[in-house]
Amino acid sequence: MISETMCRLGKHKSVIREIFEYSKERAAKIGAENVFDFSLGNPNVPAPDSVKDTIRKLLDEKDDLYLHGYTSAQGDADTRQAVAEDLNRRYGTHFHADNFYMTCGAAASLKICLTALTVPGDEFLTFAPYFPEYQVFVETAGASFRPVQTEEGTFQIDFEKLEAALTEHTKGILVNSPNNPSGVIFPEAAVQKLAELLREKSEAYGHPIYLIADEPYRELAYGKDVPYLTKYYDNTLVCYSYSKSLSLPGERIGYILVPDELEDCQDMYAAVCGAGRALGYVCAPSLFQHVIAACAGQVSDLGVYRENRELLYGSLTEYGYECVYPDGAFYLFVKALEEDANAFCERAKKYELLLVPGDDFGAPGYVRIAYCVTTHQIRRSLPAFRALAEEYGK
Amino acid sequence: MISETMCRLGKHKSVIREIFEYSKERAAKIGAENVFDFSLGNPNVPAPDSVKDTIRKLLDEKDDLYLHGYTSAQGDADTRQAVAEDLNRRYGTHFHADNFYMTCGAAASLKICLTALTVPGDEFLTFAPYFPEYQVFVETAGASFRPVQTEEGTFQIDFEKLEAALTEHTKGILVNSPNNPSGVIFPEAAVQKLAELLREKSEAYGHPIYLIADEPYRELAYGKDVPYLTKYYDNTLVCYSYSKSLSLPGERIGYILVPDELEDCQDMYAAVCGAGRALGYVCAPSLFQHVIAACAGQVSDLGVYRENRELLYGSLTEYGYECVYPDGAFYLFVKALEEDANAFCERAKKYELLLVPGDDFGAPGYVRIAYCVTTHQIRRSLPAFRALAEEYGK
Numbered sequence: 001m002i003s004e005t006m007c008r009l010g011k012h013k014s015v016i017r018e019i020f021e022y023s024k025e026r027a028a029k030i031g032a033e034n035v036f037d038f039s040l041g042n043p044n045v046p047a048p049d050s051v052k053d054t055i056r057k058l059l060d061e062k063d064d065l066y067l068h069g070y071t072s073a074q075g076d077a078d079t080r081q082a083v084a085e086d087l088n089r090r091y092g093t094h095f096h097a098d099n100f101y102m103t104c105g106a107a108a109s110l111k112i113c114l115t116a117l118t119v120p121g122d123e124f125l126t127f128a129p130y131f132p133e134y135q136v137f138v139e140t141a142g143a144s145f146r147p148v149q150t151e152e153g154t155f156q157i158d159f160e161k162l163e164a165a166l167t168e169h170t171k172g173i174l175v176n177s178p179n180n181p182s183g184v185i186f187p188e189a190a191v192q193k194l195a196e197l198l199r200e201k202s203e204a205y206g207h208p209i210y211l212i213a214d215e216p217y218r219e220l221a222y223g224k225d226v227p228y229l230t231k232y233y234d235n236t237l238v239c240y241s242y243s244k245s246l247s248l249p250g251e252r253i254g255y256i257l258v259p260d261e262l263e264d265c266q267d268m269y270a271a272v273c274g275a276g277r278a279l280g281y282v283c284a285p286s287l288f289q290h291v292i293a294a295c296a297g298q299v300s301d302l303g304v305y306r307e308n309r310e311l312l313y314g315s316l317t318e319y320g321y322e323c324v325y326p327d328g329a330f331y332l333f334v335k336a337l338e339e340d341a342n343a344f345c346e347r348a349k350k351y352e353l354l355l356v357p358g359d360d361f362g363a364p365g366y367v368r369i370a371y372c373v374t375t376h377q378i379r380r381s382l383p384a385f386r387a388l389a390e391e392y393g394k
Numbered sequence: 395m396i397s398e399t400m401c402r403l404g405k406h407k408s409v410i411r412e413i414f415e416y417s418k419e420r421a422a423k424i425g426a427e428n429v430f431d432f433s434l435g436n437p438n439v440p441a442p443d444s445v446k447d448t449i450r451k452l453l454d455e456k457d458d459l460y461l462h463g464y465t466s467a468q469g470d471a472d473t474r475q476a477v478a479e480d481l482n483r484r485y486g487t488h489f490h491a492d493n494f495y496m497t498c499g500a501a502a503s504l505k506i507c508l509t510a511l512t513v514p515g516d517e518f519l520t521f522a523p524y525f526p527e528y529q530v531f532v533e534t535a536g537a538s539f540r541p542v543q544t545e546e547g548t549f550q551i552d553f554e555k556l557e558a559a560l561t562e563h564t565k566g567i568l569v570n571s572p573n574n575p576s577g578v579i580f581p582e583a584a585v586q587k588l589a590e591l592l593r594e595k596s597e598a599y600g601h602p603i604y605l606i607a608d609e610p611y612r613e614l615a616y617g618k619d620v621p622y623l624t625k626y627y628d629n630t631l632v633c634y635s636y637s638k639s640l641s642l643p644g645e646r647i648g649y650i651l652v653p654d655e656l657e658d659c660q661d662m663y664a665a666v667c668g669a670g671r672a673l674g675y676v677c678a679p680s681l682f683q684h685v686i687a688a689c690a691g692q693v694s695d696l697g698v699y700r701e702n703r704e705l706l707y708g709s710l711t712e713y714g715y716e717c718v719y720p721d722g723a724f725y726l727f728v729k730a731l732e733e734d735a736n737a738f739c740e741r742a743k744k745y746e747l748l749l750v751p752g753d754d755f756g757a758p759g760y761v762r763i764a765y766c767v768t769t770h771q772i773r774r775s776l777p778a779f780r781a782l783a784e785e786y787g788k
Contacts, residue, residue, distance in 0.1 A: 002510060009670030021466065042464050044459060062736070065436070068441060069643060071644055072414070108676075109674075110432070111672075116404075117397065118397055136671060140672035247462060270403070277527070278531070283644060283646070287681075306569050360661025
């Protein structure tokens with residue numbers, strides 16, 4: 001009598017969340033230091049000092065009504081202004097406060113955008129491998145989810161496959177670069193080609209095809225440029241979260257950017273506000289909105305991720321694992337050493353290695369290793385990775 | 395091409411939010427102290443000192459991963475345990491941590507419950523006057539919204555009207571006591587009668603009818619008992635927020651309670667988890683989850699609300715306004731001095747009195763006055779209320 005869909009979604013948790021729970025149980029049994037949990041994208045570097053300093057300063061100087069009261073539904077005006085200025089400084093854009101709608105993180109941003117856009121019959125594409133919750137968000141918004149395979153071996157856009165997947169029902173494409181789980185970044189040439197194709201198809205179908213840029217990993221790009229999509233394609237919505245850049249994943253703070261260039265941008269912004277309202281979002285958490293007003297331009301010290309990448313990529317490829325060298329994010333997406341990645345992950349558990357099978361990412365036969373852990377953990381886990389490879393005769 | 399429903403919801407903001415925006419504009423023009431804004435339920439008393447103390451202590455003692463990292467989707471276990479213990483202490487209940495799912499506030503709690511429950515064809519009832527967003531949450535969850543008028547002059551449950559409204563499609567009833575906007579509390583006798591009727595009807599229709607208790611005002615009851623609904627009716631879901639009790643409305647922190655007594659409670663809890671996931675809620679804000687773990691049993695100093703109630707109720711009835719004496723919450727629900735409450739509110743604006751017309755609350759001809767403001771503001775506004783009444787020949 002209750003919703004079967006919701007019951008199923010609750011029982012069959014995201015595979016990542018399920019491993020996260022298993023990990024906590026296991027840690028309680030054998031000690032956290034003996035569980036090599038590579039399952040969750042939970043940043044392990046602290047927030048910049050300025051975050052703590054800002055919170056203390058706010059507590060000392062501001063009254064409670066300002067700190068903890070409701071903000072406007074779209075977010076505190078100073079916060080949105082600070083976000084606009086930060087992006088304009090970094091990307092030479094011309095955003096203003098009213099382009100932004102503050103949200104409870106990237107998941108909320110995505111769900112709100114999809115709800116704002118979807119009419120019955122719509123299809124959303126994304127490039128595989130992809131973050132598994134995309135499917136949940138798209139389908140429960142009432143649209144169809146259509147993953148498009150990328151190029152074998154590089155995870156870059158396969159334009160032939162993309163063109164074959166586009167139909168008059170395509171409402172938008174979810175783009176995630178740097179990518180979770182592959183770490184791949186789409187370079188400028190690919191973005192330009194993508195933009196051209198979508199302009200052509202929008203023209204042909206007589207309606208815009210939207211890009212939805214899911215950008216929590218934007219700042220986690222090790223020396224590579226991450227093209228800012230609104231500069232290449234007008235009908236782009238940007239979904240952002242400070243989870244990774246400021247190491248605040250639990251605080252649920254991010255935004256949706258609706259640029260002026262987007263077709264009927266006023267209506268789109270209204271639909272974003274309406275969707276936020278319908279989904280039960282009243283405003284983004286107020287204290288952390290004020291933190292963002294002060295810290296929008298800051299980034300946690302991400303050096304450890306780079307170091308982890310080198311150590312893990314170097315060691316694993318030496319042991320006989322295969323994977324694409326990741327330019328960004330904090331994941332290695334490694335070929336499982338047997339066809340069934342689930343079976344491989346189960347075998348890895350024997351060594352207390354918690355890896356995520358790629359099936360739910362639309363890439364069976366792969367596993368995701370989140371290296372947002374201490375370098376110490378990675379070093380301690382290497383014998384386990386080696387022993388696991390040896391079990392497969394590597 | 396985008397969702398018309400969402401666009402409409404975004405453009406036609408909640409009337410309260412619209413007045414909130416008008417108020418900010420007006421304050422910028424003539425000074426905040428000259429705008430008598432009674433529109434928003436934004437608590438004006440500070441959070442208890444323990445909230446600030448707890449935040450400072452957490453910042454000093456805990457690492458960032460604990461403070462700001464993801465918690466389990468259902469919420470930090472210590473937080474849920476603290477919430478359970480607080481309720482058990484106050485109401486003699488026997489809840490445990492796993493009965494609770496932490497949320498981003500009451501709106502999220504309601505939307506998640508409605509999404510978890512709804513299957514096509516469902517109807518939800520509520521008692522008018524009601525919080526206007528109920529209609530948005532119910533309808534966008536895919537169900538029909540059916541308000542039931544209460545008794546003229548008391549706003550208590552009219553059981554004849556309720557019985558007439560119940561059908562085999564009734565999935566649940568939203569109960570809000572103390573009530574926004576009337577301040578009315580449903581006494582024990584009414585709750586018992588309601589529970590009996592619903593047991594009888596559930597039996598007759600062959601499926602449970604759920605009570606959804608929306609309880610942000612539970613602690614704002616001036617000397618009256620507020621019956622705890624799970625003790626009277628098994629199929630009760632409680633939606634709670636710390637917005638009012640701890641004066642933290644902007645922080646978006648609350649919970650859903652799924653008691654063991656509820657039919658198929660495991661499935662219900664799973665559906666709540668699934669709905670939270672589908673709606674883009676990853677976890678409730680982590681720092682404030684930890685604050686709740688320490689402060690669940692605290693309440694802001696609510697004495698000022700009581701003082702405001704006496705002053706405002708006394709003065710307004712003296713000037714010739716009619717209203718039910720409110721036992722709880724921080725609202726007076728006053729009869730407009732002309733038939734059209736919207737016209738009355740427009741006229742009140744001339745005196746810089748910002749009141750909310752009752753139409754969206756399902757009670758045309760009334761206006762809501764939120765007295766969660768300073769007593770000083772109320773004192774200063776009294777001549778305006780008197781002049782407004784005199785305009786109507788009172």
